[in-house]
Each structure stands twice: as C-alpha cells, then as structure tokens.
Amino acid sequence: MYFNEEFETMPKAALESLQLKRLQNVLERVYANVPFYRNSFDKAGIRPGDVKGLADLQRLPFTTKQDMRDSYPYGLFAAPLEEIVRIHASSGTTGKPTVVGYTRKDIDNWSDLMARSFAAAGVHKGDIIHNAYGYGLFTGGLGAHYGAERLGASVIPISGGNTKRQIMIMQDFGSTVLTCTPSYSLFMAEEAAAEGVDFKSMKLKVGIFGAEPWSETMRQEIEAKLDIAAIDIYGLSEIMGPGVAIECIEAKQGLHIWEDHFIPEIINPETGQRVADGELGELVITTITKQGIPLIRYRTRDITRLIKEPCVCGRTHARIARLSGRSDDMLIIRGVNVFPSQIESILVGIEGVEPHYLLVVDRKGTLDTLEVQVEVNDSLFSDEIKVLQALGKRIEKEIKDTLGVTCTAKLVEAKTIQRSEGKATRVIDKRKL
Amino acid sequence: MNVEQISIFIENKSGRLAEITSILDEAGINIRALSLADTSDFGILRLIVNDREKAKSILKERGFTVNKTEVVAVEVPDRPGGLARILKTLDSAAINVEYMYAFVERCGENAVIIFRFDETDKAINTLQANGIAILDGERLYRM
Numbered sequence: 001m002y003f004n005e006e007f008e009t010m011p012k013a014a015l016e017s018l019q020l021k022r023l024q025n026v027l028e029r030v031y032a033n034v035p036f037y038r039n040s041f042d043k044a045g046i047r048p049g050d051v052k053g054l055a056d057l058q059r060l061p062f063t064t065k066q067d068m069r070d071s072y073p074y075g076l077f078a079a080p081l082e083e084i085v086r087i088h089a090s091s092g093t094t095g096k097p098t099v100v101g102y103t104r105k106d107i108d109n110w111s112d113l114m115a116r117s118f119a120a121a122g123v124h125k126g127d128i129i130h131n132a133y134g135y136g137l138f139t140g141g142l143g144a145h146y147g148a149e150r151l152g153a154s155v156i157p158i159s160g161g162n163t164k165r166q167i168m169i170m171q172d173f174g175s176t177v178l179t180c181t182p183s184y185s186l187f188m189a190e191e192a193a194a195e196g197v198d199f200k201s202m203k204l205k206v207g208i209f210g211a212e213p214w215s216e217t218m219r220q221e222i223e224a225k226l227d228i229a230a231i232d233i234y235g236l237s238e239i240m241g242p243g244v245a246i247e248c249i250e251a252k253q254g255l256h257i258w259e260d261h262f263i264p265e266i267i268n269p270e271t272g273q274r275v276a277d278g279e280l281g282e283l284v285i286t287t288i289t290k291q292g293i294p295l296i297r298y299r300t301r302d303i304t305r306l307i308k309e310p311c312v313c314g315r316t317h318a319r320i321a322r323l324s325g326r327s328d329d330m331l332i333i334r335g336v337n338v339f340p341s342q343i344e345s346i347l348v349g350i351e352g353v354e355p356h357y358l359l360v361v362d363r364k365g366t367l368d369t370l371e372v373q374v375e376v377n378d379s380l381f382s383d384e385i386k387v388l389q390a391l392g393k394r395i396e397k398e399i400k401d402t403l404g405v406t407c408t409a410k411l412v413e414a415k416t417i418q419r420s421e422g423k424a425t426r427v428i429d430k431r432k433l
Numbered sequence: 434m435n436v437e438q439i440s441i442f443i444e445n446k447s448g449r450l451a452e453i454t455s456i457l458d459e460a461g462i463n464i465r466a467l468s469l470a471d472t473s474d475f476g477i478l479r480l481i482v483n484d485r486e487k488a489k490s491i492l493k494e495r496g497f498t499v500n501k502t503e504v505v506a507v508e509v510p511d512r513p514g515g516l517a518r519i520l521k522t523l524d525s526a527a528i529n530v531e532y533m534y535a536f537v538e539r540c541g542e543n544a545v546i547i548f549r550f551d552e553t554d555k556a557i558n559t560l561q562a563n564g565i566a567i568l569d570g571e572r573l574y575r576m
C-alpha cells in the first residue's frame with residue numbers, strides 16, 4: 001500500500017529530472033548560506049551553476065561527520081535559527097554531538113517520509129503503533145511518532161525502558177505494530193517468556209527495526225519469537241532520522257531509499273570514486289529538499305550496495321541492501337578491498353559453516369596475508385583428515401573466486417571465536433599492531 | 434560386529450591432548466586405543482573407549498567437537514606376512530583403507546588392528562570370507 005503513490009511510483013525519468021531540479025536548488029542555497037560549502041566548492045573549483053546533470057554530482061566534495069563536529073553547533077545550518085523549529089543531536093561516543101536543525105517544512109517532509117515508510121511496511125490507519133524508540137535528542141522516537149500521526153495510525157509514545165510494563169501495555173492496548181531496535185525486540189521476547197506471556201496471543205503483526213546493525217539470522221529469530229513480520233528501516237540523524245529508507249513488506253529484499261528527497265551514491269571509501277553498479281561500498285547521501293541542514297555528499301560510513309532493478313511492490317525508488325558493516329571495517333589486502341561482511345556471506349553459503357569467523361591479517365615480508373578462521377562444529381567435523389582439508393580448500397577457493405584474494409583457511413575448535421551480535425571482533429589486523 | 438570409535442577435533446595447541454586424556458581419566462573412562470592424525474594446523478584424535486556415550490557427552494560438555502564412526506577391529510596373526518595378507522585381500526577386493534592403527538591389547542596370540550574403511554560392510558564380508566577374524570565391539574571394549 002502506498003502513502004503517496006504519485007511520488008513512490010514516479011517513472012525513473014521523471015524522478016531523475018525532479019532530483020536534478022532539487023539538487024540544483026539545494027546547491028544554490030548552501031552556496032549562498034553556508035560558508036563551509038562556499039569554501040569547499042570554491043576549493044574544488046565548482047559552482048552550483050556547473051551542475052548541469054546528475055552525473056555532475058560526483059564533482060562535488062564530500063561532507064563528513066568531522067565537518068559537522070567542526071561546525072558545532074549550528075555552523076552547517078542553511079536556514080536562520082528563527083526558521084528552525086526542532087533541534088536533535090546524535091549521541092557521539094566521543095566529544096561533542098553532531099547537531100541537526102529542522103524547519104517546519106523539514107518536519108513536514110520527515111513526517112511524510114516516515115508515513116510512507118510505515119505504509120511500505122504494511123501499516124495503515126487503524127493500526128496501533130507501539131513506539132519504543134527513545135524520545136529525546138535521538139531522532140528515533142519523535143521521527144516515528146510524527147510519521148505514525150501523519151499516517152493516521154494510533155501511536156503509543158511509550159519510549160524505551162520498563163519492559164514489563166511495555167509488554168502489559170502491548171497486550172492490553174492491542175498494539176499491532178512495534179517500533180524499536182532489533183535487539184530490544186528480542187529482549188522483550190525473553191522478558192515476555194519469563195512472564196509467561198505468549199507473543200503469539202498478541203495482535204502484533206509487524207515490527208519495524210533499525211538504529212543498529214542486524215542480520216538475516218536475527219530477522220528469522222525475531223519473526224519466530226514475536227510471531228510478526230520484521231522490517232528493516234534505515235535512517236541517520238545527520239540525514240534526517242528514521243525513514244530515509246525502508247524495506248517493503250512485499251519483497252523484504254533491500255530498503256527503498258526515498259529518491260525524491262535523497263540521492264544515494266556508493267563509493268570506494270579509499271579512493272572516493274563511485275563503484276560499478278551493484279558493487280559494495282560506502283553509502284553517500286545528498287539531501288535535496290532539506291532546509292535546516294542540507295548535506296551534500298555526506299559520507300555515512302555505512303557499507304551497502306545499490307539495487308536498481310525494479311521491485312515487485314511497484315515503487316520505483318532504488319533500494320540499498322541490508323547494511324553490511326562500516327567503511328572503517330574495510331581491509332585492503334594486497335591492494336584488494338575486502339569487507340568482512342563479504343567473507344561472512346561466502347562462509348554462510350557453505351553448508352554447515354556458522355557465521356562465527358575471525359580474519360587475521362598480517363604481513364610476511366612485503367606480502368599481506370589473510371587467515372580465515374572457521375569453527376569446526378558437529379556438522380563439519382569428520383574423523384578423516386582429507387574431509388576437513390577439503391573444507392579448508394573449498395573456503396580458500398570460494399574466497400579467491402569471489403573476492404580475488406588469496407587466503408588460508410584455518411579450522412579451529414568449536415565455540416572458540418568470540419560471539420555477540422553486531423560488535424563481535426571479526427578482524428585482527430596485525431599490520432597495525 | 435562393528436566397533437564404535439569416537440573422534441575429537443583438536444587444534445594443534447600444546448596441552449590439548451593431555452587435557453582430553455585427563456578429562457576421560459577423571460570420568461573413569463578407559464582408553465583402549467588411541468591414534469592422533471594431524472596436519473600443521475589441526476589434529477583428529479581417534480579413540481576406542483570402554484564407555485562411548487559417556488565419553489562423548491562429557492567431552493561435548495567441555496566444548497569439544499566429537500563424533501562417532503564405525504571402524505573394524507581385525508585380528509592379525511603375529512607372524513611375518515600377517516598384516517600383508519590382510520591388506521592384499523582388501524586390495525584385490527578394491528576396498529579402500531582410510532586409516533588404521535594398532536590396538537593396545539592383544540587377543541591371545543594375535544595383534545588387533547583398527548581399520549577405517551570407506552565401505553565397512555563390504556570390508557567385513559570380504560575379510561570373513563577369507564577366513565580373517567574380526568573382533569566384536571562388545572568384546573573389544575572390555576578387553
């Protein structure tokens with residue numbers, strides 16, 4: 001179900017000409033109003049007027065998180081403070097947070113995009129949305145809240161914390177939609193089980209999860225334990241907040257990024273050059289409608305790829321694949337860029353191999369070496385040396401064939417590689433030690 | 434007729450072998466035969482013990498990857514050419530020996546060799562048809 005059919009299904013050519021018009025407009029605005037952009041464009045020798053087509057976007061310099069910190073708090077705002085109606089900030093782990101400001105129009109657009117996102121997840125007027133994203137400086141709570149109201153659904157602004165009470169309310173109020181982080185949903189499931197509450201007896205039908213990395217395996221676990229469809233949503237406060245991109249419930253195969261407001265690019269994080277269509281790289285986003293703090297070619301550090309093929313749902317907006325890590329995780333091994341997530345997907349493709357692995361990168365003489373450690377579990381183990389050696393050879397071959405990198409597979413004892421969702425150490429780079 | 438062997442995956446780290454034998458010892462499990470096959474990175478420890486189920490579960494509890502395999506215990510006459518005759522018999526029947534190792538105890542005048550075949554049943558039939566004695570599992574565990 002569409003929320004805004006005209007824009008969501010806009011033919012590609014019309015969408016691109018809308019993007020160009022909006023891009024040219026935002027470039028004029030930031031050049032006129034934000035000294036940072038005036039300087040960086042001047043330095044790069046490009047004027048807003050030089051951007052004649054979407055391809056010219058590549059000639060513009062990037063904006064980074066550091067640029068936002070350097071402009072703390074309001075230096076990148078393109079609208080006067082009198083026009084700003086809301087201020088959010090990201091919780092930076094070090095030092096000052098990054099600050100974003102929204103004009104009334106920005107809030108209006110955000111609400112629309114979040115309502116679109118809800119609709120894409122199969123949510124509609126009449127649904128009861130249990131919004132357990134935190135309300136506050138973090139964009140999650142209010143972003144989802146405004147979108148829910150825009151859609152016309154009933155929103156319960158429960159925010160985070162007090163899980164027992166959350167479960168009681170979800171049950172008593174008949175919530176049909178849950179919005180929170182994926183790990184919190186599993187925590188809820190555990191608490192509910194401890195309380196003797198069965199999620200299957202609830203009215204909950206869909207969960208919209210974001211704000212932290214998660215995996216396909218985790219999706220299956222959530223869907224089974226909560227008896228819902230689990231949908232992946234993407235957003236970051238610098239760009240807007242939740243609702244930048246979302247999976248449609250029809251496909252659950254990549255997240256539609258709302259291209260009438262954002263232009264996505266995928267670049268090689270080392271060279272800054274765009275990668276070939278469909279290849280993995282760092283997501284760069286240009287906001288083309290924002291007024292408060294438009295960002296030009298913002299480097300998200302998130303690793304994904306663009307899916308431009310048409311989607312079964314009929315939306316014409318490109319999709320980004322489920323995030324597969326941060327660009328800071330990228331390894332360069334003998335000149336080849338390798339993301340740990342690429343190796344992970346090769347490994348899980350081999351029957352019996354679990355997604356617990358460790359990459360050890362070293363340098364012998366002048367040559368980089370890569371060792372891929374894989375646990376030998378019951379289903380891989382054999383009493384015959386040659387069977388295990390064949391497994392090692394197969395891992396080495398598949399990695400070589402897919403990524404072009406030579407490695408040695410090392411079989412290690414079961415449960416000896418560190419576990420934990422999202423933050424497990426996957427790489428030991430001895431070259432840096 | 435067949436003998437159950439347990440196999441354990443170990444990384445080539447010092448002390449692992451000693452750890453396993455002491456775990457089994459503490460549990461009162463008797464190791465009847467042992468063979469370690471190893472590469473530069475890992476090894477496979479193969480054991481014949483008196484209590485397979487207990488050994489397997491106790492090692493699994495301690496985090497080891499363990500499996501069970503059927504092997505064949507063959508009586509080998511302790512005289513020149515004893516083993517050669519057996520291998521020749523197998524070879525002419527085109528039966529592959531994956532690996533083999535000696536059993537600690539003797540069976541009367543004969544030595545006992547543990548064989549791992551790719552086709553266990555065919556191997557047993559061939560050996561018996563050629564008058565070569567095969568030891569029953571239950572008897573072996575108690576030896």
Ligand SMILES: [Zn+2]
Pocket residue numbers: 247248250251256311312313314315
């Ligand atoms: Zn779709």
